[in-house]
Amino acid sequence: MPPLAIELLWWEGCPSHPRALAELREVVEELGLDPDAVEVREVATDADAGNEAFVGSPTIRVNGRDIRPPGDEPTGLTCRVYRRRDGRISPTPDPADVRDAVRAALHREAA
Amino acid sequence: MSVGIGEAAPDFVLADTDGDEQQLLVGAPATAIVFTCNHCPYALAWHDRLLDVARDYAPRGVRVVLVNPNDGERYPRDSPEASRERVREDGGWPAPYLRDETQEAARAYGARTTPDVFVLDSAGILRYRGAPDADHDEPAENAAWLRDALDAVLAGDQPLPAETDPVGCSIKWKPDG
Numbered sequence: 001m002p003p004l005a006i007e008l009l010w011w012e013g014c015p016s017h018p019r020a021l022a023e024l025r026e027v028v029e030e031l032g033l034d035p036d037a038v039e040v041r042e043v044a045t046d047a048d049a050g051n052e053a054f055v056g057s058p059t060i061r062v063n064g065r066d067i068r069p070p071g072d073e074p075t076g077l078t079c080r081v082y083r084r085r086d087g088r089i090s091p092t093p094d095p096a097d098v099r100d101a102v103r104a105a106l107h108r109e110a111a
Numbered sequence: 112m113s114v115g116i117g118e119a120a121p122d123f124v125l126a127d128t129d130g131d132e133q134q135l136l137v138g139a140p141a142t143a144i145v146f147t148c149n150h151c152p153y154a155l156a157w158h159d160r161l162l163d164v165a166r167d168y169a170p171r172g173v174r175v176v177l178v179n180p181n182d183g184e185r186y187p188r189d190s191p192e193a194s195r196e197r198v199r200e201d202g203g204w205p206a207p208y209l210r211d212e213t214q215e216a217a218r219a220y221g222a223r224t225t226p227d228v229f230v231l232d233s234a235g236i237l238r239y240r241g242a243p244d245a246d247h248d249e250p251a252e253n254a255a256w257l258r259d260a261l262d263a264v265l266a267g268d269q270p271l272p273a274e275t276d277p278v279g280c281s282i283k284w285k286p287d288g
Contacts, residue, residue: 013281016152078186079280081152090248091152 004062004105007039011057014079016091020058027099049075056080060098067101068093113221116273120237123216125209128195133207139174141264142231143257146222148181149197150188151280154225156247160254165206168261175206180217181283217282224279230260238264241275
């Protein structure tokens with residue numbers, strides 16, 4: 001398997017990152033990658049948020065690409081709003097979306 | 112500063128989304144004060160359940176009040192204008208949505224997150240504080256902890272548990288707050 005850069009960026013004001021990280025690691029392992037290779041980074045200040053183009057916690061990127069591209073969302077220290085595939089609002093992304101994003105990155109790497 | 116279970120809760124007069132002033136405590140047989148906001152996924156996930164509680168308990172005289180304490184300058188989605196627009200787009204809510212501009216109400220209650228629920232009895236004594244139910248991601252939970260607390264208060268009993276951990280986004284305090 002080609003290595004992927006998988007990152008989870010989080011902010012302490014939002015309690016969703018432990019669950020997001022657990023679900024991300026589960027998906028990564030399912031796809032035959034090393035779950036411990038996920039890079040976890042705290043975003044602590046507004047300046048950090050700007051520098052990281054961080055639009056909220058949690059943010060998951062695979063090879064630099066956001067698993068749910070945020071469009072023109074402003075950067076800042078806030079919690080991200082995700083929608084599960086059944087339409088529910090959630091503080092964490094749907095694991096199926098995470099899986100699709102990692103799979104797509106693997107395909108791009110393999111191509 | 113915060114209010115504990117069994118203690119008298121402070122009263123405040125806050126503006127609703129029409130700009131009209133509303134008192135939190137109006138002698139209802141039970142009152143649920145919910146600190147909440149427009150941008151937090153936890154608040155949004157629980158929102159419909161909270162409005163259902165307001166609808167379902169209105170015939171029993173229960174007053175449900177939603178209060179947004181967040182700094183609307185740093186978080187424009189929580190500005191009074193954004194709140195007004197949100198209520199308007201929904202065609203109105205079955206509970207008033209009040210603005211805690213000075214954040215004094217949130218501080219006095221000791222609110223920590225959005226949402227953070229406080230249930231008071233007819234004398235304004237705090238009887239329950241915490242989350243609406245056990246899982247923000249599960250609509251079938253139906254704000255069960257809040258409903259149980261209201262049922263207990265209406266029956267003249269102390270809700271059990273009296274406290275659960277509030278779950279949600281941290282309140283966005285003003286920098287000089």
